Amino acid sequence: MKTTYREAIRAAIRDALQRDDRVFLMGEDVGAYGGCFAVSLGLFEEFGPERIRDTPLSESGFVGAGIGAALGGMRPIVEIMTVNFSLLALDQIVNNAATLLHMSGGQFNVPLVIRMTTGAGRQLGAQHSHSLEGWYAHIPGLRILAAATLEDARGMLWTALQDPDPVLIFEHGTLYNMPGELDDDAGPVDITAAAIRRPGTDVSLITYGGTLPAVLDAAGQLSAEGVDAEVLDLRVLRPLDEAAVLATVARTHRAVVVDEGWRSGSLSAEISARITEASFYDLDAPVGRVCSAEIPLPYAKSQELAALPSVERIVRAAREAVGRSG
Amino acid sequence: MTGKPAHPDEAQAGLARHLLHQMLRVRRLEEKCVELYSEAKIRGFLHVYIGEEAVAAGVLETLEAEDAVVATYREHGHALLRGVPAGAILAEMYGYVQGCCRGRGGSMHLFDAGTRFFGGNAIVAGGLPLAVGLALADKMAGRARVTVCFFGEGAVAEGEFHESLNLAALWQLPVLFCCENNLYAMGTALGRSESQTDIALKAAGYEVAAWAVDGMDALAVHEAARRAVDAVRSGGGPHFLELRTYRFRAHSMFDPERYREKTEVAHWQERDPINLLRQALETAGHLTEAQWAGLQSDADTEVAEAVAFAEAGTPEPPEDLARFVYSEVHSEAHSERGPE
Numbered sequence: 235m236k237t238t239y240r241e242a243i244r245a246a247i248r249d250a251l252q253r254d255d256r257v258f259l260m261g262e263d264v265g266a267y268g269g270c271f272a273v274s275l276g277l278f279e280e281f282g283p284e285r286i287r288d289t290p291l292s293e294s295g296f297v298g299a300g301i302g303a304a305l306g307g308m309r310p311i312v313e314i315m316t317v318n319f320s321l322l323a324l325d326q327i328v329n330n331a332a333t334l335l336h337m338s339g340g341q342f343n344v345p346l347v348i349r350m351t352t353g354a355g356r357q358l359g360a361q362h363s364h365s366l367e368g369w370y371a372h373i374p375g376l377r378i379l380a381a382a383t384l385e386d387a388r389g390m391l392w393t394a395l396q397d398p399d400p401v402l403i404f405e406h407g408t409l410y411n412m413p414g415e416l417d418d419d420a421g422p423v424d425i426t427a428a429a430i431r432r433p434g435t436d437v438s439l440i441t442y443g444g445t446l447p448a449v450l451d452a453a454g455q456l457s458a459e460g461v462d463a464e465v466l467d468l469r470v471l472r473p474l475d476e477a478a479v480l481a482t483v484a485r486t487h488r489a490v491v492v493d494e495g496w497r498s499g500s501l502s503a504e505i506s507a508r509i510t511e512a513s514f515y516d517l518d519a520p521v522g523r524v525c526s527a528e529i530p531l532p533y534a535k536s537q538e539l540a541a542l543p544s545v546e547r548i549v550r551a552a553r554e555a556v557g558r559s560g
Numbered sequence: 561m562t563g564k565p566a567h568p569d570e571a572q573a574g575l576a577r578h579l580l581h582q583m584l585r586v587r588r589l590e591e592k593c594v595e596l597y598s599e600a601k602i603r604g605f606l607h608v609y610i611g612e613e614a615v616a617a618g619v620l621e622t623l624e625a626e627d628a629v630v631a632t633y634r635e636h637g638h639a640l641l642r643g644v645p646a647g648a649i650l651a652e653m654y655g656y657v658q659g660c661c662r663g664r665g666g667s668m669h670l671f672d673a674g675t676r677f678f679g680g681n682a683i684v685a686g687g688l689p690l691a692v693g694l695a696l697a698d699k700m701a702g703r704a705r706v707t708v709c710f711f712g713e714g715a716v717a718e719g720e721f722h723e724s725l726n727l728a729a730l731w732q733l734p735v736l737f738c739c740e741n742n743l744y745a746m747g748t749a750l751g752r753s754e755s756q757t758d759i760a761l762k763a764a765g766y767e768v769a770a771w772a773v774d775g776m777d778a779l780a781v782h783e784a785a786r787r788a789v790d791a792v793r794s795g796g797g798p799h800f801l802e803l804r805t806y807r808f809r810a811h812s813m814f815d816p817e818r819y820r821e822k823t824e825v826a827h828w829q830e831r832d833p834i835n836l837l838r839q840a841l842e843t844a845g846h847l848t849e850a851q852w853a854g855l856q857s858d859a860d861t862e863v864a865e866a867v868a869f870a871e872a873g874t875p876e877p878p879e880d881l882a883r884f885v886y887s888e889v890h891s892e893a894h895s896e897r898g899p900e
Contacts, residue, residue, distance in 0.1 A: 296689075301689070302690040302691060305690065325720070334679075335885070337679075338665065340887075340888070341661070342671060
């Protein structure tokens with residue numbers, strides 16, 4: 235069937251609500267408004283205000299309430315409008331959700347799913363555009379997912395709800411309108427492994443989330459130049475599927491990491507370090523990186539585009555890795 | 561400060577003696593903790609509740625087994641009176657695997673699933689949203705349970721306090737908020753940190769039924785908590801008690817107490833909740849010398865046995881370090897199974 239990334243997530247939420255009475259959705263404007271990005275549109279009418287629960291603008295309060303409800307036997311889906319706003323709930327996510335199981339000696343697990351939008355590309359300025367999922371990927375106790383395809387938008391949620399521990403799902407804001415075909419019986423997907431989105435032999439382009447479309451475009455362009463790029467979608471940012479990263483590098487001997495986050499102290503730095511630690515002798519070139527400019531993201535379209543990883547920059551980095559100036 | 565508690569009548573005598581015993585158990589355990597800290601058997605931060613025992617004793621006495629308790633980092637007494645064995649509490653402070661959290665949490669992070677004791681939260685006000693969520697789960701599941709959330713008056717300055725009271729009232733959740741107002745957020749006096757120092761008034765601003773209670777009078781605390789818990793359990797929405805109390809000891813073992821006068825401490829110690837209740841019982845003829853000696857001896861024996869239990873403990877093996885970062889029971893995880 236024809237669908238979009240937004241509709242695939244909505245189908246996943248509806249499915250979860252139908253399958254399990256313990257599931258409910260909670261967040262700012264998820265109900266009467268229909269969702270800030272219209273993800274939950276229609277669900278309020280379908281499931282009612284108890285299970286599609288509008289909250290006040292109290293990120294720490296309602297994320298903490300989600301943790302408490304999970305402890306109390308429910309399976310909450312908490313929506314936070316953007317990752318920038320999630321910083322207001324950082325205490326609950328980092329100090330409670332991620333620690334309770336370990337700190338209690340294994341007594342209290344937190345089966346909570348938090349969904350949030352991340353990323354730039356919509357001229358929303360420096361307080362709605364950052365890619366901070368790499369920060370969350372730093373925290374032991376959390377599982378961090380980035381849905382880059384319709385299959386993952388449709389399938390990650392239910393599997394995440396079966397996880398006994400807290401899972402954060404990042405949805406890139408530019409993907410919501412992404413159209414495509416999805417199997418009618420599309421359902422839950424694995425949430426432990428990275429996926430090869432395009433096999434290749436010359437260079438590994440390692441990415442996740444919102445930059446996957448640009449990376450695939452770049453791979454197409456490189457193909458026309460005779461460079462066969464493999465595209466690895468990380469999907470799971472924590473715990474990292476390190477084996478998949480090392481395996482692609484073992485095949486191609488060259489890697490470029492593409493991450494919309496900033497380069498310093500980042501997820502791309504982590505991937506690069508893991509490759510260097512474990513696969514140094516497999517490498518025929520230094521690990522390259524394409525990240526966002528290290529600035530608070532600007533509003534103006536030309537400036538925003540200049541700050542973000544582009545097809546052109548990805549192609550250039552791949553050419554450098556394979557030793558072609560292009 | 562108010563006057564002496566009323567002489568308990570015959571009907572209350574049994575309850576009063578029980579509350580006295582409960583307070584004494586906490587007092588003796590914590591006096592031993594301080595001693596063990598000086599001997600370096602316990603490390604990290606240690607915050608004792610000495611002086612505030614009437615609050616935990618009075619409130620927790622009103623709960624049922626299926627209710628939930630969320631507490632702070634000054635929670636030894638709450639854990640003990642909720643039913644966590646003294647030995648498991650002390651072993652936790654020793655950092656041993658026999659502790660209630662395998663030595664992972666220490667003094668500030670006591671948890672116990674069996675008694676629905678949800679910590680042990682060392683981020684001031686961080687426990688309030690959890691309590692709201694636990695109560696939300698109960699309400700959505702149609703269970704007549706109560707979640708009691710303890711926090712200090714310092715938490716009132718945090719956003720999570722305001723967010724949580726609003727959510728609880730907005731959604732009419734079965735939570736009893738218990739503010740242990742000991743007048744100091746670590747070393748900062750209430751009047752130096754809050755423009756409005758009437759805490760019950762703040763709660764009332766969120767349409768939460770709120771009362772201020774003499775937190776040095778165990779029977780008064782018990783009576784207020786009983787009424788509040790009954791109201792919460794019967795669907796009356798969140799309630800709030802401001803329990804006016806005082807911490808006799810330093811904030812932690814690293815506190816030189818520069819911020820308050822010794823005379824102020826001495827003044828409050830005249831209203832030691834254990835002495836007050838003991839005197840009231842004795843005056844009314846409800847506590848004999850032998851009974852008082854028996855309560856003390858019980859508490860001393862419990863502490864001695866707890867020390868022996870902790871002393872015999874063993875550290876968690878280093879190879880277990882990474883256990884429980886994620887759940888070990890993955891039968892549910894990553895499967896595509898339907899709901900239970």
